[in-house]
Each structure stands twice: as C-alpha cells, then as structure tokens.
Amino acid sequence: MAKKTVTNEELAAMVQRGFAETATKKDVQEVEKRVSETEKRLVRHIQGLELNISAYASRWSQDFERLQDWMKELDARVSVIEGKKR
Secondary structure, three states: OOOOOOOHHHHHHHHHHHHHOOOOHHHHHHHHHHHHHHHHHHHHHHHHHHHHHHHHHHHHHHHHHHHHHHHHHHHHHHHHHHOOOO
C-alpha cells in the first residue's frame, strides 16, 4: 500500500474541520440548562403523582377497614340468627 503524504496545510484543515464540528462550551451549557429544566419538571410531576398515590392508598385503607367492620357486623348478625357464637 502506498504511503500517502499529508501537507501541513491539509493537516491544519482537517484539524480545523474537527474543531468546527465539536460542541462549544456555550452549546454544552445550553444542553445542560435544557436537561436541568426537564429534570425539574419531571421532579414536580413525580411529586404530584406521589401525592395522588398517597391519597388513594389512604382512601383504600379506610375502605378496607370499613369492609372489615361491616363483615364483623354481618358475622355477628348471622350468629344471632343461627343461635351460635362464631
């Protein structure tokens, strides 16, 4: 394979193109800002979801306790009707 020689000017042009395609500090800062804003929005949404889940869980717990009390009451009524103690 033949060895290709590269002139200093060609090498400088290649390096310059490489730097032209590289993100600048400003570009990186803009991306970081967008990511940070997105993260803040996600955190707010997650906190809202956690509050909703907590409220539902509390409600379900109360409903379950009411059902247990109702079952105990029904069991007592059936016991009276059948004349036995359960």
